[in-house]
Amino acid sequence: MNTNDLPASIQITEEGPREGFQIEPGPIATTDKVRLINALSETGLRTIQVCSFVSGRLVPGWVDADDVVAALRKRDSVDYTALWFNAKGMHRALAHAETLTLTGCIHTVASDAFCQSNLNRTLDENTTAMRAHTATHQEQGIEVKKIMVMAAFGCNFSGDATVDKTVGAVDTGMAIANEAQTSITEIALADTMGWANPRLIERIVGAVRERWPDIAIKLHLHDTRGLGIANAYAGLGMGVTRFDTTVGGLGGCPFAAKQSSRTDDVYKPLPPGNIATEELVLLASELGIETGVDIDALLDVGKMAESIVGHSLPSATLRGGSLSSYRNALGA
Amino acid sequence: MNTNDLPASIQITEEGPREGFQIEPGPIATTDKVRLINALSETGLRTIQVCSFVSGRLVPGWVDADDVVAALRKRDSVDYTALWFNAKGMHRALAHAETLTLTGCIHTVASDAFCQSNLNRTLDENTTAMRAHTATHQEQGIEVKKIMVMAAFGCNFSGDATVDKTVGAVDTGMAIANEAQTSITEIALADTMGWANPRLIERIVGAVRERWPDIAIKLHLHDTRGLGIANAYAGLGMGVTRFDTTVGGLGGCPFAAKQSSRTDDVYKPLPPGNIATEELVLLASELGIETGVDIDALLDVGKMAESIVGHSLPSATLRGGSLSSYRNALGA
Numbered sequence: 001m002n003t004n005d006l007p008a009s010i011q012i013t014e015e016g017p018r019e020g021f022q023i024e025p026g027p028i029a030t031t032d033k034v035r036l037i038n039a040l041s042e043t044g045l046r047t048i049q050v051c052s053f054v055s056g057r058l059v060p061g062w063v064d065a066d067d068v069v070a071a072l073r074k075r076d077s078v079d080y081t082a083l084w085f086n087a088k089g090m091h092r093a094l095a096h097a098e099t100l101t102l103t104g105c106i107h108t109v110a111s112d113a114f115c116q117s118n119l120n121r122t123l124d125e126n127t128t129a130m131r132a133h134t135a136t137h138q139e140q141g142i143e144v145k146k147i148m149v150m151a152a153f154g155c156n157f158s159g160d161a162t163v164d165k166t167v168g169a170v171d172t173g174m175a176i177a178n179e180a181q182t183s184i185t186e187i188a189l190a191d192t193m194g195w196a197n198p199r200l201i202e203r204i205v206g207a208v209r210e211r212w213p214d215i216a217i218k219l220h221l222h223d224t225r226g227l228g229i230a231n232a233y234a235g236l237g238m239g240v241t242r243f244d245t246t247v248g249g250l251g252g253c254p255f256a257a258k259q260s261s262r263t264d265d266v267y268k269p270l271p272p273g274n275i276a277t278e279e280l281v282l283l284a285s286e287l288g289i290e291t292g293v294d295i296d297a298l299l300d301v302g303k304m305a306e307s308i309v310g311h312s313l314p315s316a317t318l319r320g321g322s323l324s325s326y327r328n329a330l331g332a
Numbered sequence: 333m334n335t336n337d338l339p340a341s342i343q344i345t346e347e348g349p350r351e352g353f354q355i356e357p358g359p360i361a362t363t364d365k366v367r368l369i370n371a372l373s374e375t376g377l378r379t380i381q382v383c384s385f386v387s388g389r390l391v392p393g394w395v396d397a398d399d400v401v402a403a404l405r406k407r408d409s410v411d412y413t414a415l416w417f418n419a420k421g422m423h424r425a426l427a428h429a430e431t432l433t434l435t436g437c438i439h440t441v442a443s444d445a446f447c448q449s450n451l452n453r454t455l456d457e458n459t460t461a462m463r464a465h466t467a468t469h470q471e472q473g474i475e476v477k478k479i480m481v482m483a484a485f486g487c488n489f490s491g492d493a494t495v496d497k498t499v500g501a502v503d504t505g506m507a508i509a510n511e512a513q514t515s516i517t518e519i520a521l522a523d524t525m526g527w528a529n530p531r532l533i534e535r536i537v538g539a540v541r542e543r544w545p546d547i548a549i550k551l552h553l554h555d556t557r558g559l560g561i562a563n564a565y566a567g568l569g570m571g572v573t574r575f576d577t578t579v580g581g582l583g584g585c586p587f588a589a590k591q592s593s594r595t596d597d598v599y600k601p602l603p604p605g606n607i608a609t610e611e612l613v614l615l616a617s618e619l620g621i622e623t624g625v626d627i628d629a630l631l632d633v634g635k636m637a638e639s640i641v642g643h644s645l646p647s648a649t650l651r652g653g654s655l656s657s658y659r660n661a662l663g664a
Binding site for chain 1: 338486488490491526527530531532555557560561564565566610614615618619646652653662
């Protein structure tokens with residue numbers, strides 16, 4: 001790593017609304033979700049994942065996904081995206097095609113054991129499912145342009161990552177895309193369970209880049225163990241320009257919940273939150289990397305997110321503030 | 333930075349007892365302080381800063397410093413250290429010379445404005461004071477072997493750091509040491525107000541190393557804004573082998589206090605906590621760097637620290653746990 005290898009700018013996908021509101025124990029009012037999305041739209045963020053089209057029975061937090069999308073105040077400079085896992089979810093998303101930017105994603109897994117335990121199918125069965133998933137999207141005119149590899153940096157059920165497993169999972173996705181004659185423009189590598197460290201990021205991103213030098217790499221990092229921003233820094237050093245984050249670190253272990261069962265839960269795998277948007281924006285801006293985001297406006301939205309969920313969020317930047325107020329006061 | 337430049341091992345100075353207990357609003361029982369120090373002694377940590385010999389009027393949390401040192405169960409493998417700022421404090425420490433490892437430190441400041449506002453004197457006045465401080469220590473047979481530069485990476489009162497200011501502050505300390513004919517073996521660079529970023533760490537550590545290539549560099553990092561572990565990683569990449577940390581991130585903004593005044597304090601400079609010991613130990617061990625510390629034993633002590641102070645601590649590793657339980661379960 002030398003001092004010239006950082007990217008000039010990065011693209012951040014804000015997933016706070018989608019990630020955050022599915023994990024909170026209490027119901028969050030639809031108006032609060034919309035209020036947060038509208039506020040995020042004013043910070044300079046250019047992509048916001050606003051909801052998940054999933055079964056309201058399985059994920060009660062997203063029973064109002066349609067209402068949220070219908071109510072949000074669309075801003076032209078922002079791409080609003082959503083998540084879904086099956087044809088039913090896709091059709092719900094299609095009903096909002098005027099508001100949402102719809103793109104299909106092939107999900108693969110770098111761990112057979114995680115695929116089995118989380119998706120309840122083998123890797124081969126997942127490949128079959130993803131072929132069908134791709135075809136379903138293409139039939140509806142939704143382009144399938146992305147691959148996301150889950151457990152790309154290690155797994156609670158199968159242990160440490162290897163370059164072979166993660167590159168193999170990308171390869172599986174590429175084979176599905178090739179068969180379907182669609183061209184992949186982004187490979188997202190997800191540290192689903194918080195196993196990454198900076199050197200592992202360098203190793204795996206390096207191997208994927210070497211194999212597919214012309215395809216953009218995105219990092220979807222969780223700050224499960226406190227190494228998330230160091231991992232993002234390693235990614236920046238490798239020239240990664242796309243990141244998924246959540247404002248305030250929404251989706252992370254709520255401190256309130258943590259405190260209520262203090263004595264026995266420290267070693268349980270707690271819900272791993274994404275890296276906080278404002279921590280990545282601060283890191284990038286201090287390194288001279290353009291994000292397009294006004295960090296102080298974003299910190300106000302983080303404060304709003306805390307008031308909506310009713311507890312502190314993990315982001316340290318939210319507590320410590322940015323450096324711009326000091327620099328402004330000093331006339332720098 | 334290449335993949336061969338990480339150190340084989342690092343030395344961690346645990347400052348949790350000293351840093352943490354001076355900032356907590358409520359009184360912490362002397363027995364609890366001793367219990368935490370004794371537990372830390374069993375984790376493999378080799379240096380623990382156990383108290384501050386300061387005025388009990390100014391810092392009520394350390395009114396019992398003598399009692400704590402008298403009661404701790406000394407372990408031969410551990411160096412117990414203490415902090416003091418004047419001759420009175422030094423004499424209190426001397427009374428515990430059988431228990432404590434006593435070393436003098438020359439404190440310099442890379443910001444005139446911070447020196448004025450925090451120490452209530454100009455840089456020149458500080459130099460005069462540090463000359464006297466050094467002489468006082470030498471008269472008592474305490475070697476002065478360290479320099480610590482405060483605000484080495486930037487300052488709320490004077491803005492961004494420059495290499496010249498920080499190298500100049502080290503130089504001031506070196507001149508004091510030379511006059512006193514003592515040989516400095518460690519230069520500690522403190523990110524007192526959380527202004528560092530990874531590239532700034534590289535730049536400033538690199539400049540100090542170039543000027544004094546044979547003297548060990550220590551980083552004293554605060555995680556004020558969430559970049560602390562990324563900064564530590566940058567330090568490791570520069571070959572830094574000494575770090576100050578606190579278990580759990582003790583000393584950081586207590587979440588409880590934060591929540592009680594939620595609406596108006598987000599942008600105030602909150603008490604900046606040190607980077608958490610277990611986050612640095614996890615980072616190091618995942619990178620193959622030896623620390624001597626049993627991370628799972630340390631996490632138990634972090635849990636003890638939370639129960640002593642009565643609120644959650646900032647460390648994400650404390651919430652997310654280590655990876656060793658998974659690896660052990662998988663037989664890896």
